Amino acid sequence: xxxxxxxxxxxxxxxxxGGVSIWHWIVVGVIxxxxxxxxxxxxxxxxxxxxxxSFKKGMAEDDEPTPSxxxxxxxxxxxxxxxxxxxxxxxxxxx
Numbered sequence: 001x002x003x004x005x006x007x008x009x010x011x012x013x014x015x016x017x018g019g020v021s022i023w024h025w026i027v028v029g030v031i032x033x034x035x036x037x038x039x040x041x042x043x044x045x046x047x048x049x050x051x052x053x054s055f056k057k058g059m060a061e062d063d064e065p066t067p068s069x070x071x072x073x074x075x076x077x078x079x080x081x082x083x084x085x086x087x088x089x090x091x092x093x094x095x
Contacts, residue, residue, distance in 0.1 A: 033041060 036044075
């Protein structure tokens with residue numbers, strides 16, 4: 001009756017289905033480099049970096065306080081002028 005199992009057996013079982021080791025990532029990296037070439041990958045990474053910088057800049061602009069409503073002069077809309085303009089537009093549309 002042999003009750004001792006090799007030490008690597010539980011480790012192998014845990015990564016048998018769907019586990020990704022460093023060797024898998026190295027193989028994927030080599031395939032990507034072969035397909036796209038070194039220049040294309042570096043260009044893609046530069047675009048990703050520009051996107052991240054733009055996102056951070058946009059988030060920083062959102063943090064700036066917006067001018068309050070008290071600083072803006074309110075506009076007064078004359079109700080009679082608005083209804084006359086609407087009636088004129090309606091009449092022109094029918095003609």
